[in-house]
Amino acid sequence: MSHRCLIGVPMGDPAGIGPEIVVKSIADPQTYQYGCVVVTGDQKILENACHFSNIKLTFNIIENLQQIIDKPGVLNLIQCGKINYDTFKNGMIEGQCGQAAFDYIKTITDLALAKKLDAIATTPINKESLKAGKINYIGHTEILADLTGTKDPLTMFQVKDLRVFFLTRHLSLVNAIQSLTPERVCDYAQRCHEALIKLGIENPRMTVAGINPHCGEHGLFGHEDDDILLPGIEMARKKGINITGPKPADSVFHFALGGGYDAVLSPYHDQGHIATKMVDFHRTISITNGMPILRTSVDHGTANDIAGKGIANPISLIEAIRLAALYAPNFKS
Missing domain, CATH: 3.40.718.10 (Isopropylmalate Dehydrogenase)
Structure with a gap:
């Protein structure tokens, strides 16, 4: 055996x-x-x-x-x-x-x-x-x-080579966004980085999906991307995490599926679920990290x-x- x-x-x-x-x-x-x-x-x-x-x-x-x-x-x-x-x-x-x-x-x-x-x-x-x-x-x-x-287990979805982590899980969309802080983004970026390394991915390349259309267009469609996601990403980068973003959610998952990133951090539940399940519903697998x-x-x-x-x-x-x-x-x- x-x-x-x-x-x-x-x-x-x-x-x-x-x-x-x-x-x-x-x-x-x-x-x-x-x-x-x-x-x-x-x-x-x-x-x-x-x-x-x-x-x-x-x-x-x-x-x-x-x-x-x-x-x-x-x-x-x-x-x-x-x-x-x-x-x-x-x-x-x-x-x-x-x-x-x-x-x-x-x-x-x-x-x-x-x-x-x-x-x-x-x-x-x-x-x-x-x-x-x-x-x-x-x-x-x-x-x-x-x-x-x-x-606090860390959920990751994988379908083919697309890996998606989630900043929030089962919350309403309003409550999910209200729960986000730059510190939370930074903490999850670190945890996702460590999880990917434990799964065997060296120097993981991560990015964060935006919350608003076009990541808010610098306040035209909302301030959350600039006020919450971007500062959290910058905090994580200062800690040595290879992470970029926020990137527009209407394209970032496509580029990750094509090998542009090792993982995407999704701010809320349905955003990442829809992205993975539309690739292949039956082969979308949940992996629980941090245990x-x-x-x-x-x-x-x-x-x-x-x-x-x-x-x-x-x-x-x-x-x-x-x-x-x-x-x-x-x-x-």
Whole structure:
């Protein structure tokens, strides 16, 4: 096993498409080329996903990682979480699904923290099921931050060679802009720089996307770019960070995709999300930096409306596993 990247994958919400994309990913020959995958989840639900997806896999139920069978077509599973199969139904919001999804994440995270896994690649969980199960987190990032003792994880999206960081996450546009300060811009520039180096990118070249049209045209369309972003960028440059900007958001992502920059720092949520997902929705992967473990993730939801129908696309999970394997050696160094 020493020459093979070992990647942990929690099954996700049992009632969503997580089980389906897990079995489809394990069955895909590409996944085996990237590394060896171990899953935390429920055997019966995964077997049912194989059935309605017309997938054939051999299940290897293990209690420790020494029992892994590293062969194509084998799903190495650590059974955990509790599901009442009498009430369970695909596509339904249930507290037991939220609790089980949390158990899968905790089990895989504990293994990663113990350095028994090289990385984890997570599948979708459902916020409503978490709430119904009295799991008091709003999502994966918050769960992982708590489990790993990380104060403020740093989210990066990657699609092809386009990498995007976010100055703010789930805030209204007004609140996101109001929360920005030059000091925050400088702090994030430093953190993004360090994250890129940890991922193996030497002397990262970064830029910042503007907030207003044409970066405000020196006050004609707003002052935030000149009053907040530019001073923060200049502060970061004085600290030795290779960063430019702000650059007009209607073009900067295009130039970054073409190799002009190693990463773009986006001031608010939808700006960077739209830019990456328009390149390739299914291959846009979230990478959580700043934690003691490497985590990649699909960037889509549980899709309860199609759960159990065998039509879910596994490309995002396959890509998340690929990037986990790609970055794991650098992350450890």
